[in-house]
Amino acid sequence: MLEIKNLHARIAEDGTEIIRGLNLTVKPGEVAAIMGPNGSGKSTLSYILSGREDYEVTEGDILYNGESILELDPAERASKGIFLAFQYPVEIPGVATMQFLKIAMNEQRKARGEEELTTPDFMRRVKEAAGELKIDPAMLRRPLNVGFSGGEKKRAEILQMALLEPKLCILDETDSGLDIDALKIVADGVNALKSPDRAVIVITHYQRLLEYIVPDSVHVLYKGQVIRSGSKDLALELEANGYADIIGEAA
Amino acid sequence: MNIQTTKRMTAAEVALVEAYTEQVGDLPGDASVTSTRDRLLDDIKNTGLPTRRVESWHYTDLRTLLRSVPAPVAAAPSLETIAPLVDGSKVLPVLQGSASASASVEGVEVSSFADALLSGAAASGLMALDRDDAIGKINGSLVRDGYALAVPAGAEIETPIELQALHGAGQVHTRFPAVFGAGSKATIIERHRSATGEAALVSSISDVTLEDGADVVWVIMQEQGADDTHLGQIRVRFGADAKLKLFVVNAGGKLVRQELRIDVEGEGSELTLRGVNLLGHETHTDVTLVLGHNVPHTNSTEIIRNVVFDRARGVFQGMIRVAPDAQKTDAKMACNTLLLTDDGEFSVKPELEIFADDVICGHGATVADIDDNHLYYLKSRGIPENKARAMLVNAFVAEVVEELEDEKLVEALESVISAWLEKHA
Numbered sequence: 001m002l003e004i005k006n007l008h009a010r011i012a013e014d015g016t017e018i019i020r021g022l023n024l025t026v027k028p029g030e031v032a033a034i035m036g037p038n039g040s041g042k043s044t045l046s047y048i049l050s051g052r053e054d055y056e057v058t059e060g061d062i063l064y065n066g067e068s069i070l071e072l073d074p075a076e077r078a079s080k081g082i083f084l085a086f087q088y089p090v091e092i093p094g095v096a097t098m099q100f101l102k103i104a105m106n107e108q109r110k111a112r113g114e115e116e117l118t119t120p121d122f123m124r125r126v127k128e129a130a131g132e133l134k135i136d137p138a139m140l141r142r143p144l145n146v147g148f149s150g151g152e153k154k155r156a157e158i159l160q161m162a163l164l165e166p167k168l169c170i171l172d173e174t175d176s177g178l179d180i181d182a183l184k185i186v187a188d189g190v191n192a193l194k195s196p197d198r199a200v201i202v203i204t205h206y207q208r209l210l211e212y213i214v215p216d217s218v219h220v221l222y223k224g225q226v227i228r229s230g231s232k233d234l235a236l237e238l239e240a241n242g243y244a245d246i247i248g249e250a251a
Numbered sequence: 252m253n254i255q256t257t258k259r260m261t262a263a264e265v266a267l268v269e270a271y272t273e274q275v276g277d278l279p280g281d282a283s284v285t286s287t288r289d290r291l292l293d294d295i296k297n298t299g300l301p302t303r304r305v306e307s308w309h310y311t312d313l314r315t316l317l318r319s320v321p322a323p324v325a326a327a328p329s330l331e332t333i334a335p336l337v338d339g340s341k342v343l344p345v346l347q348g349s350a351s352a353s354a355s356v357e358g359v360e361v362s363s364f365a366d367a368l369l370s371g372a373a374a375s376g377l378m379a380l381d382r383d384d385a386i387g388k389i390n391g392s393l394v395r396d397g398y399a400l401a402v403p404a405g406a407e408i409e410t411p412i413e414l415q416a417l418h419g420a421g422q423v424h425t426r427f428p429a430v431f432g433a434g435s436k437a438t439i440i441e442r443h444r445s446a447t448g449e450a451a452l453v454s455s456i457s458d459v460t461l462e463d464g465a466d467v468v469w470v471i472m473q474e475q476g477a478d479d480t481h482l483g484q485i486r487v488r489f490g491a492d493a494k495l496k497l498f499v500v501n502a503g504g505k506l507v508r509q510e511l512r513i514d515v516e517g518e519g520s521e522l523t524l525r526g527v528n529l530l531g532h533e534t535h536t537d538v539t540l541v542l543g544h545n546v547p548h549t550n551s552t553e554i555i556r557n558v559v560f561d562r563a564r565g566v567f568q569g570m571i572r573v574a575p576d577a578q579k580t581d582a583k584m585a586c587n588t589l590l591l592t593d594d595g596e597f598s599v600k601p602e603l604e605i606f607a608d609d610v611i612c613g614h615g616a617t618v619a620d621i622d623d624n625h626l627y628y629l630k631s632r633g634i635p636e637n638k639a640r641a642m643l644v645n646a647f648v649a650e651v652v653e654e655l656e657d658e659k660l661v662e663a664l665e666s667v668i669s670a671w672l673e674k675h676a
Contacts (some may be wrong), residue, residue: 050631051630053623053627054623073630073636074630074631075630075639078630078631078632078633079633086628086631089628090625090628092625092629093646094646094647094649094650095642095643095646100642103638104633104634107634107635108632108633111633111635143646160632164632164633
């Protein structure tokens with residue numbers, strides 16, 4: 001589903017290289033965890049996958065379902081099924097949450113040549129998904145993410161993911177700032193989306209989230225490269241011993 | 252100002268004087284009105300239109316910007332009223348500057364301003380506010396009609412009243428004196444709109460008095476044509492405990508100056524001013540506020556939001572004067588601009604003149620482009636760039652519109668705004 005080949009990327013503004021020859025393959029149905037110390041390039045990788053224009057790919061390629069997506073803008077990638085749940089979702093005053101959800105869903109449908117949703121159909125879907133994520137309907141009447149607590153923002157991200165039904169879900173530190181109850185709700189939301197034709201990339205610092213969203217593979221990112229890949233046991237090893245050993249081996 | 256008397260008159264100045272001399276026998280008014288008109292016109296002849304040397308006109312050099320003035324059209328074009336901005340409003344039509352003789356609103360005294368001119372009752376109000384009040388002078392010398400409204404004390408007028416000023420080519424000079432009696436409530440929508448798109452010069456003055464405890468929403472919706480000059484002014488006097496929500500939307504016109512001259516003279520009164528300026532093409536739009544907090548214990552907030560496309564230029568001048576004994580004044584002013592092109596321009600001149608020592612007064616101004624993080628977020632959800640931009644521009648102004656609370660009014664304004672943005676984005 002996703003094939004990252006020898007990817008090199010830098011910050012467009014100052015040319016700082018962040019991703020330095022990264023290789024990663026994720027298959028349909030797979031849950032892949034990406035771990036690594038601060039500054040290893042985890043969030044940058046998620047931004048690059050989503051098409052953020054602040055980064056430049058200088059070498060290598062990203063293939064999604066066999067096709068390069070480097071030339072696609074974020075909206076085109078989204079309508080092809082790539083979704084990034086942000087670590088820090090932005091607050092957008094003046095944009096009503098419900099209006100935003102409806103426009104996003106319908107724009108993606110339009111881009112795929114599907115019929116737009118009717119208002120009742122849209123309302124029903126939102127109500128269902130929000131109920132499962134225990135989202136207070138009052139929250140949905142506010143402007144997008146404005147005044148949401150950290151936990152509410154993360155839940156709102158998962159709500160968007162549930163409604164947009166992407167094929168490749170990237171969760172960037174979705175566990176940060178969540179208490180254990182919220183973490184379970186969010187994890188249940190992600191697990192409910194698991195399917196044979198959908199892949200999930202979970203970026204996290206901690207083993208904790210992986211107890212609830214169990215990965216099929218774990219990849220350690222360091223200085224913009226995957227320096228070690230393994231099974232879910234690798235996450236346990238990291239939790240026990242830290243990154244020092246693995247980094248030492250790679251060096 | 253002796254120097255100005257020797258200046259050659261501009262084409263626009265000549266046209267204004269000619270418009271007056273041609274119509275002089277025909278403009279309504281008794282002897283006192285006519286002599287006031289004469290004096291105002293002499294003033295225009297002698298000092299000319301204001302230039303950038305006049306401080307309050309520094310950013311809108313009317314003498315240079317007003318290149319031409321269309322002649323008044325003798326035979327009024329046949330115009331028809333349109334649907335009101337807010338569904339169910341009572342429409343008082345002003346077609347090509349003429350009020351309808353049969354217009355009435357239940358519970359409100361409505362008369363034509365021409366009658367007040369003919370009887371001479373309007374004479375004292377025709378004087379300009381000060382030496383630099385060019386709009387007062389032009390309008391005072393040439394005004395023909397409008398409506399005088401009086402809402403009786405204690406009356407609560409539920410239905411919004413729309414002053415629907417439509418025009419074709421030529422000149423239109425209107426006035427709307429309105430008195431809101433003690434404890435009365437009403438919503439007025441003052442709507443200026445070109446019906447034909449042909450060039451016109453429009454001047455319009457609303458003269459608003461809020462008696463004690465009156466609670467009024469006043470909306471100015473300016474949607475003039477691409478070649479129109481619109482010179483608007485609203486004068487407001489506040490009684491004690493009176494409340495005014497004044498909402499100004501500029502969404503049209505080639506050369507626009509909208510003056511807000513507000514005197515807060517009643518303790519416990521409250522002004523909420525919100526402005527939205529949608530500026531595109533090669534246009535010039537100026538909103539100038541002169542607000543006097545003249546007595547203690549009064550509040551005001553002013554928020555102006557501007558969206559600038561193309562080569563448009565905008566101006567906001569906000570002067571707040573707090574008189575020496577106006578203690579406990581609370582006044583906050585903000586002017587935020589979304590500048591969407593390199594060729595657009597917006598000038599902001601906030602001025603606080605505070606003579607009292609126990610007050611809270613503040614002002615802030617920002618100028619920015621669309622936030623890239625916001626744009627990226629929307630795009631990352633599959634919303635294409637153009638649509639995402641339009642959403643963010645809309646959001647920028649929607650924030651202040653939503654403060655109006657009246658849902659139908661909010662919806663009506665939002666639909667004007669999104670229609671404008673769709674055309675310009």
